Amino acid sequence: MDSVNGVFAVAEDQADEPEFETPPVFVEQDERRMHVRAYNHWAGLLNGREFPAPDDYAPEMLDDFGANSVLLDFTAGSQKPVLRYVGDWLREECDLEVGETGVEAVPSRSLLSRLTDHYFEIIANRAPIGFEAEFTSRRGNNTLYRGILMPLSADGSTIDHVYGVINWKELAEPEMEAALAAEAGFAELSLAPTEGVDFADGADGADDAEKRAGGGVADCLTRARDAADALNKSDDRSRLALYEALSSAWDFHLSTLGAPDEYARLLSQNGLKVQQRAPMTPVVKLIFGKDYDKTRLTEYAAALSHAARADVSEDGFGAFIQTFDGGLKGMVKAERAARRAESAKPTVDRNAALRDKLRAAKSIAVLPLDVPGDEEFVLVVARRNADGGLGVVGAVGHHEELVDRALRRL
Structure with a gap:
């Protein structure tokens, strides 16, 4: 199962402060990770806004992680996202044709689906979300991946685009x-090292080695x-x-x-x-x-x-x-x-004693009905006639729980 964490939290909006604080930039040892570099790039584009604008991004020009990225467009609604950009490496990994732009075209067990499956959480959280997990790819390879999704907004408030970056490693068979x-x-x-261990010494030498x-x-x-x-x-x-x-x-x-x-x-x-x-x-x-x-x-x-x-x-x-x-x-x-x-507890027939009693009871009527199946107890539906008699309409298809309930009521 994927592990998703909102590890890159944007500062909360304050009513008295119209601008947003710039989120922290991660440096030093984290800088070697692609998703951290992608986040730092996103944070650097804020300029006092809650979200960068889609026009701030040109993924095809981002040599550092552009080939590992995707840009989702929600301007037609959150239910109809469009693949505005898919990096070459991601497109090759999932065999996505250049002309295909609908999210529904993304193969279910591809790395691209690892990104597109989480976009609703970005809209709900209004903050970047990092994630990492392991899964078996469509090619049957065990794959470790780590990525991040980041919200973008053309008007500064409504999230209408999401930019995602993912890095991965396929393990050996x-x-x-x-x-x-x-x-x-x-x-x-x-x-x-074996020097100094004399196994010819018998039990003591063997114990020493052990x-x-x-x-x-x-x-x-x-x-x-x-x-x-x-x-x-x-x-x-x-x-x-x-x-x-x-x-x-x-x-x-x-x-x-x-x-x-x-x-x-x-x-x-x-x-x-x-x-x-x-x-x-x-x-x-x-x-x-x-x-x-x-x-x-x-x-x-x-x-x-x-x-x-x-x-x-x-x-x-x-x-x-x-x-x-x-x-x-x-x-x-x-x-x-x-x-x-x-x-698991063994199944207990709570009506066993009642069934034994009914087997020994005298029949009050014998009906020449052709009922499918060979169950011992059958439910029969009857209609009360004007003269007070019961006219049999038919038999109910066998249902174990329904039969048990009827026996208990009887």
Whole structure:
């Protein structure tokens, strides 16, 4: 699901002040991000107004991000936006013909749709909105993207245009990622120092090597936190980095199984408690932090829970998630389905005793009706005649809930 945030808030309109304050310009390390540069350009065009004017923009002249941008025109109404400009790279990504200007022509699973799907929020918020997410493109590639939508106004008040910029990165195919991960693992093993480790010494030497390679719970936690930190600091947050972080989290979880006291101490030190119904939640909070994005924590915990359900071995999580249909999202979906199946209560026939009683009851009339189906109990509709008798009109098509209600009333 896309994550949309109004992270570029324009100063609120003050009744006593006819002009708007210029929003802040983001500099230094953020300047390397295309959506921040696009925002800074938008803010630089305000000149005391609430919104820049559409005429201030010439996307085809913006070499920095023009090819990654789109200009939406709402002068005919918010329900009829027109693609006034689409950058070459965006047009190529979604295979949009040059003559096509209607939003309805935008393919549903294209990067351009990531921009056009959010324009109503711009009109409602009257402020730039930044967003970032991951999705599977029409070509089947896992794609990370980050973008921004910014409002424009010809009269200075009514939003009649929206300018959007998006940057993206397509990740390697799962097979390629698995190969890269394997190669990275082999390279890491080949670089590991072996001097001074004498495996011919028997049990003591083997224990020494195991300690050096594995370490205790605290060491596993440190490695897991390092992997999580590397993921958070990664600008593109690749799937490989995510899977590496989750693999380290899984190995940390396995290490806690053999040292429950040490695990309990770590939880206590970090203000966490064991959760019987969600045992992986404190694991991911220990690694990623209690204040980490709640949605992602929930997904990560679900993925680890599904690995536990599948009895994944130590160092086996990477291969497990790489080959799982749908990757992380697929594991989360599978775990939630498994939980629903476990919590589903068996169906109880509340009318079982009544049905038994009716089976033994004497019939008050036998009607030679040809009723479709072979259900045991059938609802019959009758009309009261002038002489007080009941004239049968017909049988009601079978409906389990309706039959049950009728039986209870009877």
